[in-house]
Amino acid sequence: DDGGEARGSKGRPFSEQESWEDQQIRRSQLEFGAKDRGHAGGEYEFVFDDAVEFVKATAMAGTEPEDETDELGDEIDAKAMMQRELEDQRKTLPVYKFKDELLKAIAEHQIIIVVGETGSGKTTQIPQYLHEAGYTANGRKIACTQPRRVAAMSVVARVAQEMGVKLGHEVGYSIRFEDCTSEKTAVKYMTDGMLLREFLGEPDLASYGVVIVDEAHERSVSTDILLGLVKDVARFRPDLKLLLSSATLNADKFSDFFDMAPVFKIPGRRYKVDIHYTVAPEADYVDAAVATVLQLHVTQPPGDILLFLTGQEEIETTVEEILRRRTRGLGTKIAELVICPIYANLPTELQAKIFEPAPPGARKVVLATNIAETSLTIDGISYVVDPGFCKVKSYSPRTDAESLLVRPISKASADQRAGRSGRTGPGKCFRLFTEHSYRQDMADDTVPEIQRSNLASVVLSLKALGINDMVSFDFVDPPASEGLLRALEDLFALGALNSRGELTKTGRRMAELPLDPMLAKAIVASERYGCSEEVVTIASMLSAGNAVFYRPKDRALVADAARQVFSAGGSAGDHAALLNVYTEWEQSGHSAQWCADHFVQPRTMRRARDVREQLEALLERVEIERRSCSGGDLDAVRKAITAGFFRNTAQRRRDRLYRTLKTWRTVFVHPSSGMARLDPPPRWVVYHELVETSNEYTRQVTEIKPEWLLEVAPHYYQENNLDAPEP
Ligand code: CDP
Ligand code: MG
DSSP states (O other): OOTTTTHHHHSOOOOTTSOHHHHHHHHHHHHHHHHHHSOOHHHHHHHHHHHHHHHHHHHHHHOOOOOOOOTTSOHHHHHHHHHHHHHHHHHHSGGGGGHHHHHHHHHHOSEEEEEEOTTSSHHHHHHHHHHHTTTTTTSOEEEEEESOHHHHHHHHHHHHHHHTOOBTTTEEEEETTEEEOOTTOOEEEEEHHHHHHHHHHOTTOTTEEEEEETTGGGOOHHHHHHHHHHHHHHHHOTTOEEEEEESSSTHHHHHHHTTSOOEEEEOOOOOOEEEEEOSSOOSOHHHHHHHHHHHHHHHSOSOEEEEEOSOHHHHHHHHHHHHHHHHHHHTTTSOOEEEEEEOTTSOHHHHGGGGSOOOTTOEEEEEEOTHHHHTOOOTTEEEEEEOOEEEEEEEETTTTEEEEEEEEOOHHHHHHHHHTTSSSSOEEEEESSOHHIIIIISOSSOOOGGGGSOOHHHHHHHHHTTOOOGGGSOOSSOOOHHHHHHHHHHHHHTTSBOTTSOBOHHHHHHHHSSSOHHHHHHHHHHTTTTOHHHHHHHHHHHHSOSOSBOOOGGGHHHHHHHHHHHTGGGTTOHHHHHHHHHHHHHHTTSOHHHHHHHTBOHHHHHHHHHHHHHHHHHHHHTTOOOOOOTTTOHHHHHHHHHHHHGGGEEEEOTTSOEEETTTOOEEEEOTTSGGGGOSSOOSEEEEEEEEESSSEEEEEEEEOOHHHHHHHOTTTOOHHHHOOOOO
16 A cells, blocks of 8 residues: 555645645545545546646746857857856846945945845845945955855855856855965855854954844844944944844844944845645644645646755655655656755755756755755745744753754744745745644744853853953843853863853863864863874864764665774774774775775765864964874873763663763663663763753763763862762
């Protein structure tokens, strides 16, 4: 019985007149029908024939005359033509009509808030306008910050293209562990976190003439802190221009914050968007999303589809699922569906693909995380499929647990998402939740990240900037004092602050490292144990992403065995395993074949190498000697790790589960850990992080000796914490 498997392809095409609700009802009725009859052949044929006709029509309509450029034609000409085309496109953007007015406003005011729909050209155009208008003539740069890495990179590629310059020359970008700028760079796109780091070296931002805090509505922690800092800088640097840009209309809040700064509105073009809800809640939104996408594909007129999902893993399985159902249900007769995933860790080469138009006759479906809500504009989207979820980071100072959970989005988010379908023409948005839950269950707005994050890293940066009194810092929305207090306690325990709350030498060094304070502390501590080389390698591997290994389904056992070798069957611990992977990869000459043989992701390894290079350079800056505990004194490495992660200590109970030492929570060792199968499991461990799903899992676990805790964190642990009998 394959009923239900190919639900999306089996249902009859939606007709234009029918409501979404009716379609939903009919869809489920059809499934029943198909099951009762035991086959669904008839339905299939119907979908096929109809779809083929539809595809033919689409192909005809979409086919453009063959490019008849003379093969010997001048390449330069083609290039010039493309440049002209880009030039024309720039002029069609909503912001273009307001260029002069905007420049005038900027000339007259120091601080301006720019509000405009996603896609109006704020991010790509305004920095160019300012550059052209001479704001960089004095040798000062324009900074344009983005809350997301991917957005910074993809936008800058477009801008370089439009300006006809090589990326990294006049236009460049800077994201954590990746700097693509040069002496020449006048327009610099960067993550908000990177500009925050630049404050450490240049508290008055003297090398910048203009700072654009873009996507301010996203309210990332770094953006919020930046807003407080630039507000201060603007007071004593009247020559600095400050622009805040936002895609949503709640600009008043920013205007109030910046002493009633004027708001410049770019009227957007926005077409009507038909919103459809499901009649009943969907039990499995991924399944429902796949079905909806396929159904839209075979039934709806041309136009690309944008599907919002919550993360990389979910996107990858959904891509697989679409491919599987498409080939099963539809064979090759149906129009091509070009599948484009986009998420933070997608390799740069693949990111460009989402902006390429689908070939004539084909339809593009973009599977994106929240990034496509406002940060990226993808042209040609006519249909949005919105399951109504996103991954939300949340942190509770009381339990000290940070988690990334899939949660319902806010009404504001849902409306932004729907709007993505109405940019170039009337659009349709298919919400996989009910109208009732939109009205009754969804919050109006998303809580700013600063009110749901662990603040240790932020507080450390602020302290390094000389801001001692957190409570009087000018926050747009202040974090809860409980969270601030917790961060101060943590930094004190790590030795980054003294008992008066002042930054120590250790704290200053930690602040220089663009890492979580615990990881930064491990590196600083590695000096004492003579193993900075090893700990930096481990830190690089931990920062390069979670996907070190891959596990093909058909070779899962071989892959698991290959993986176990690196941790000596688990007994060496996960940190040492990461170290071994990196060392062996290096010994192989960074060989791709080696990666394939050991089920290691080459991409992660290359990234780890980049991170490592940067961290090495920083070691010099914070004057930590590069030393290796060669001969493999892993205890030295483990002690350094413990010096950073001692708060993440767990003790095994008699039932083999672990209990965290300070917060008394029951946690499981993540099945991906080499230690998950150790028998008996070690009694004392430290872990890199807790991942909360159905249970709380520790990831990247290493065995320690309890007496190390007294050595590395004497004011955090006392003897009597450690001599408790096996619980
Ligand atoms: O920042 P805002 O949302 O206002 O718009 P933008 O990011 O400046 O995008 C303006 C236009 O540039 C989009 O509508 C796209 O046509 C184009 N664009 C692109 O083709 N490729 C990119 N990577 C970014 C933008
Ligand atoms: Mg933008």
